[in-house]
Amino acid sequence: MKREDDVQLIHRVLSGDDKAFDILVGKYQKSVHALVWRKVEDFHYAEEITQDTFLKAYRKLSTLKNPHQFAGWLYVIANRLCIDWMRKQKPAMQSLEETSVKEIDSITYERYVERDRELEAAEHRHDLVKKLLEKLPESERTVVTLYYLGEMTTKEISKFLGVSVKTISSRLRRARERLKEKEDLFVQEYLGGVQLSANIRQNIAQQVADMQPTPAPKMEPFLPWAAFGAAVVLATLLMLSVSNQYLAHFQKPYSFEAESEPTIEIIDAPIVLDIDAKPALRNQIGQTTTISKNNGNGLHASERDATLNASEDSLRLSATQWMPDAALRQAVREKLDIPADAPLTRAYLQQHLTSLDVRYKGIVDLTGLEHATDLQALVLIGNKIHDISPLSRLTGLAFLDLGENQISDLRPLAALTRLETLHLWKNQIEDISPLAGLINLKKLLIENNDIRDFSPLDELTHLEVLNKRGNFRVSDDISRVAVAPRIKDRDYPSVFSAWYSDVLNLPNLSDDEKLVYHDLFWGGPGFHLQWHPTPTGLRLFGRIDDARWKREYLLSQNPNFTRLVSLDYIDADPSDYSEEWPHWIRDENGDRVQAYAGGSTLLIDFTHPVVQDILVQKALAVAKCGLYDGIFLGRWQEGTATLEDDKGGYYRDVEAEWSARLSMVRRIREAAGDNFLIVVNTGQTKAPLSAPYLNGTFIETILDEGDTAYTHDHLREIENTLLWSEQNFRGPQINALEGRGIPLEPPDSPRNQQMMRVITTLGLTHSDGYVCYVVGISGIIHKHEYEISPGHKIDHIKGEPHQHNHQHYWYPFWDADLGQPIGEKSQLYQNREGVFIRKFTNGWAVYNRSGKPQKIQLMERTTGVASGITGTQHILPDLDGEIYLK
Structure with a gap:
C-alpha cells in the first residue's frame, strides 16, 4: 500500500468503520510483534503486548495529529508498553513452573517428559539466537529482527523507524558481515519460522467492537507533528535516564522523513514508574493461567455482614498489625474482593481463602498468612521471601510454588505432608532434608539452587516428576560431539592456547571470547x-547443566573449537590428599617433595597402581561427561625420568616410570574408545612406544642463542619431530607447535614478530596441526614489557621463585584467511634447500631457513600479510616466514 492509504483508513476508522482498523492491524501486526520481541525476548508475551499496542492505538487514534505518521506512532506506543512490561514483571523462562493443579493432574509423566524436551530444545535455539543477536549493535539488531521476524522490506523498515532506506540497507549489510554465514542463516531460519497466533487479529477486532476511540482533545494552539514527535522522543529519553552527553543528538525535532541517522532506538535502561505492577501469568506453552478463584464474585450480603460484625477479638488488631506486608495484604484483599472500607480479618481469611496467586509483587514478609488454614494452592513466584515459617500451619496445601525467591531454610515445609506439587526453583537452598517426609509429592522442581545431596528424596516413592537441573551434581554419561570433523574442517592458521586463556593484547574480550579466539x-x-568420589570412581561434580550450556555456546561461537582437560599425574596440590597419604614422594627426611622450584605442588608416586587408578578414573570421567574432547598429559619424554630431587637424583628409575605411563595410557585408550583425544607433551622428542595410543603431541620449543632466536639446526630438529608426529600418531591428529618468545622484549617487537612468523609458517608447511607463540619468562628477577596480573605482581614484590611460560599474545598475522591446505607437507620451493612452500585454498605459506634471503615467484598476484607488498615476486629474508594471499 501507499502511505496515503493509512490516512484514508484512519479517516474511515474515526467515522465508525472498524473494518478499516482491522486492515491496519493486518498490515502492521508482524512489524509491531518483531519490534516488541526485540525488547522482551519472549514470543508469547510479545503477542500480548502487540495486541495491547493496537488496542491503545485504537483508543487514542483521534489524538494522532498527523495520520501520515501512523507507523511511527505505533512504534512509540509499542516501545512505551515494552518499558511498562519490563517495569512490571521480569518472568523467567520456566519449565511447567506455572501449570495449574488441574493441568498437572491431567498430564501423564510421559507427556511431561516429551513437552519438557521440546521446550528445552526450543529454549536452546532461542538462547543461541539471542547470543548471536547480542553480537550486533542495537541499531543493527533491530533492523535484523524487523527484516527476518517482521518480514519487512528495507523500505518498510525505513518508514517504520524514520531513517533512510540507505541507512537501513547499510545496517542490514553490516549485521550480516558481523554474523558468519551459518549464523545469519540460523537467525533467518529461526526468526522466519516464528508464526503469529492466528487469533491475534480476531481478538483485537472483537475488543475493538466493544470500545470507542478517545475523542480528540481540544488543544490550543495546535501542535504540528514535528514538535509532537520531538516531545515524544525527548520525554522517552528523559524517562530512560539518558545522560546529558547524548541529549544534543536528539534535540532536533524527530522526522520520519529523515535521511540521516537520528531515530528512535530501543534503549535497554532501567526506569522507575509509579504504576502498580500487575504481571501477566503464563504457563509453559504460553497461555494465560491462574490458580482457580473462589466461587462467586465479591462478598455476598451475608458475608459482608459477617465481616463487618466479626468478633471483637478479630477486630482488635488491624490488618496492618497481623499482616504487615502491604503487598501481601493488598493481594489478599483483591483475591477476596474486599472493599476498601471493609476490614480484613483473620477469621474471614481463615474461612474464605482457598487459593492465592501473587507473582512479582515484592512480598518480603508472609506473617499473617498462617491464618489461611484452608489454603489448598499457593503461588508466590518472583518475590523477595526469605522466611517461610508462617507456612508451617498450612497443612491443607496440595500445590505450592515458591520459585524465584530468597529461601534457604525448608524446615517449615516438613509438616505439609499433603503436598503433591512443590516448586522451589531458583532459590538459595542447600539442604533438602526437610522434604524427606513429604511422601505424597508427585512433582518437585528444585532446579537452580545450591543443592549437593539429593539422598533425602530417595524415599519419595510417589514422585513422578523431578527437575534438579542447575544444582551441584555428578556428571552423567552422555555422548560427545564428534571431534574429527572439527579438526578436519577448520581454516588456517589454526591457533591453540595452552593452560592460559588470557590474551595480553585483547583485554576487552570476555573469558569466553578469548577461549574461542583459538581452535584448541x-x-x-x-x-x-571439580573432582568428586563416587562408588564407581572419580567423577566431575558441579553445575553440570550450566557447563553443558556453556559448552554448546562456545561451539556456536567457534564450531571448530576443541577442548582438552589437562590431567596431573606427576604432582598434586597439598590439599588434594591428606599429609599422611602413602603415595607422596618423600625425601630422606620423610618430607614431601616439591614438584618445581618455587611451585606449590608436590610429587606423587604414579608408579603405584593406586595412583594410576586415579588418573584412569579421571580420564574416563572426562570421556563420559560429554563436555570435552579428550585429555592432555604432560612430561612425556620417552626414555627420561621425571620424579627427581633438587640435586638431580631420581626417586624412581626410567623403566618403572615408563612401564607405569604405558600402562595408564593403554587402559585409557581401551576404555575411552577411538573418539577420544589423548595428547601428550613430548617436548621436541619422538614417542614411538606410546604412539599407538596417542592422537598427537605438544612440541614445546625453546629459543637458542641466549633466548634471542632459533638457530637453523634447531629448526631442522623441530621439522623432523613434527613430520614424524604427523606420520606416526593415530587419527584424528592434534599436533601443536609452540614457539617461545624473546622474554625481555615486547611481544610485538620486530624480532618477536619474526620468530612468530618462523614458527607459524614452519607449522603450516610441515603439518596439519596447530601453532602458538607465547611470551615466556622464568626466574626470580625479571621485568615485563606488558601488564601483569595482581597475583604475579605479588610474586615480584616478595621475590619468590616463579615462572609463567605460556602467556598468550594475539598476532594479526594469524588473522590471515589462508583457508584449507591443498599442497603436500614439507615441499621444497623449486628444490631449494631450507625453503618450504605449501598451497592453501586462498594463498601460500612460505618458510625460509636456507641461510640467505630468497626470491619467491608465484603464478598469481598475491599480497604478503606481513610485508603488505602485492605482486607476483616477493623477497623473503632468512629465518622468516610469510603468508601470501590471493
Missing part, C-alpha cells in the same frame, strides 16, 4: 567443576 585449548576442567 587445554587446561583444568573449567566450568567451575
Whole structure:
C-alpha cells in the first residue's frame, strides 16, 4: 500500500468503520510483534503486548495529529508498553513452573517428559539466537529482527523507524558481515519460522467492537507533528535516564522523513514508574493461567455482614498489625474482593481463602498468612521471601510454588505432608532434608539452587516428576560431539592456547571470547567443576547443566573449537590428599617433595597402581561427561625420568616410570574408545612406544642463542619431530607447535614478530596441526614489557621463585584467511634447500631457513600479510616466514 492509504483508513476508522482498523492491524501486526520481541525476548508475551499496542492505538487514534505518521506512532506506543512490561514483571523462562493443579493432574509423566524436551530444545535455539543477536549493535539488531521476524522490506523498515532506506540497507549489510554465514542463516531460519497466533487479529477486532476511540482533545494552539514527535522522543529519553552527553543528538525535532541517522532506538535502561505492577501469568506453552478463584464474585450480603460484625477479638488488631506486608495484604484483599472500607480479618481469611496467586509483587514478609488454614494452592513466584515459617500451619496445601525467591531454610515445609506439587526453583537452598517426609509429592522442581545431596528424596516413592537441573551434581554419561570433523574442517592458521586463556593484547574480550579466539585449548576442567568420589570412581561434580550450556555456546561461537582437560599425574596440590597419604614422594627426611622450584605442588608416586587408578578414573570421567574432547598429559619424554630431587637424583628409575605411563595410557585408550583425544607433551622428542595410543603431541620449543632466536639446526630438529608426529600418531591428529618468545622484549617487537612468523609458517608447511607463540619468562628477577596480573605482581614484590611460560599474545598475522591446505607437507620451493612452500585454498605459506634471503615467484598476484607488498615476486629474508594471499 501507499502511505496515503493509512490516512484514508484512519479517516474511515474515526467515522465508525472498524473494518478499516482491522486492515491496519493486518498490515502492521508482524512489524509491531518483531519490534516488541526485540525488547522482551519472549514470543508469547510479545503477542500480548502487540495486541495491547493496537488496542491503545485504537483508543487514542483521534489524538494522532498527523495520520501520515501512523507507523511511527505505533512504534512509540509499542516501545512505551515494552518499558511498562519490563517495569512490571521480569518472568523467567520456566519449565511447567506455572501449570495449574488441574493441568498437572491431567498430564501423564510421559507427556511431561516429551513437552519438557521440546521446550528445552526450543529454549536452546532461542538462547543461541539471542547470543548471536547480542553480537550486533542495537541499531543493527533491530533492523535484523524487523527484516527476518517482521518480514519487512528495507523500505518498510525505513518508514517504520524514520531513517533512510540507505541507512537501513547499510545496517542490514553490516549485521550480516558481523554474523558468519551459518549464523545469519540460523537467525533467518529461526526468526522466519516464528508464526503469529492466528487469533491475534480476531481478538483485537472483537475488543475493538466493544470500545470507542478517545475523542480528540481540544488543544490550543495546535501542535504540528514535528514538535509532537520531538516531545515524544525527548520525554522517552528523559524517562530512560539518558545522560546529558547524548541529549544534543536528539534535540532536533524527530522526522520520519529523515535521511540521516537520528531515530528512535530501543534503549535497554532501567526506569522507575509509579504504576502498580500487575504481571501477566503464563504457563509453559504460553497461555494465560491462574490458580482457580473462589466461587462467586465479591462478598455476598451475608458475608459482608459477617465481616463487618466479626468478633471483637478479630477486630482488635488491624490488618496492618497481623499482616504487615502491604503487598501481601493488598493481594489478599483483591483475591477476596474486599472493599476498601471493609476490614480484613483473620477469621474471614481463615474461612474464605482457598487459593492465592501473587507473582512479582515484592512480598518480603508472609506473617499473617498462617491464618489461611484452608489454603489448598499457593503461588508466590518472583518475590523477595526469605522466611517461610508462617507456612508451617498450612497443612491443607496440595500445590505450592515458591520459585524465584530468597529461601534457604525448608524446615517449615516438613509438616505439609499433603503436598503433591512443590516448586522451589531458583532459590538459595542447600539442604533438602526437610522434604524427606513429604511422601505424597508427585512433582518437585528444585532446579537452580545450591543443592549437593539429593539422598533425602530417595524415599519419595510417589514422585513422578523431578527437575534438579542447575544444582551441584555428578556428571552423567552422555555422548560427545564428534571431534574429527572439527579438526578436519577448520581454516588456517589454526591457533591453540595452552593452560592460559588470557590474551595480553585483547583485554576487552570476555573469558569466553578469548577461549574461542583459538581452535584448541587445554587446561583444568573449567566450568567451575571439580573432582568428586563416587562408588564407581572419580567423577566431575558441579553445575553440570550450566557447563553443558556453556559448552554448546562456545561451539556456536567457534564450531571448530576443541577442548582438552589437562590431567596431573606427576604432582598434586597439598590439599588434594591428606599429609599422611602413602603415595607422596618423600625425601630422606620423610618430607614431601616439591614438584618445581618455587611451585606449590608436590610429587606423587604414579608408579603405584593406586595412583594410576586415579588418573584412569579421571580420564574416563572426562570421556563420559560429554563436555570435552579428550585429555592432555604432560612430561612425556620417552626414555627420561621425571620424579627427581633438587640435586638431580631420581626417586624412581626410567623403566618403572615408563612401564607405569604405558600402562595408564593403554587402559585409557581401551576404555575411552577411538573418539577420544589423548595428547601428550613430548617436548621436541619422538614417542614411538606410546604412539599407538596417542592422537598427537605438544612440541614445546625453546629459543637458542641466549633466548634471542632459533638457530637453523634447531629448526631442522623441530621439522623432523613434527613430520614424524604427523606420520606416526593415530587419527584424528592434534599436533601443536609452540614457539617461545624473546622474554625481555615486547611481544610485538620486530624480532618477536619474526620468530612468530618462523614458527607459524614452519607449522603450516610441515603439518596439519596447530601453532602458538607465547611470551615466556622464568626466574626470580625479571621485568615485563606488558601488564601483569595482581597475583604475579605479588610474586615480584616478595621475590619468590616463579615462572609463567605460556602467556598468550594475539598476532594479526594469524588473522590471515589462508583457508584449507591443498599442497603436500614439507615441499621444497623449486628444490631449494631450507625453503618450504605449501598451497592453501586462498594463498601460500612460505618458510625460509636456507641461510640467505630468497626470491619467491608465484603464478598469481598475491599480497604478503606481513610485508603488505602485492605482486607476483616477493623477497623473503632468512629465518622468516610469510603468508601470501590471493
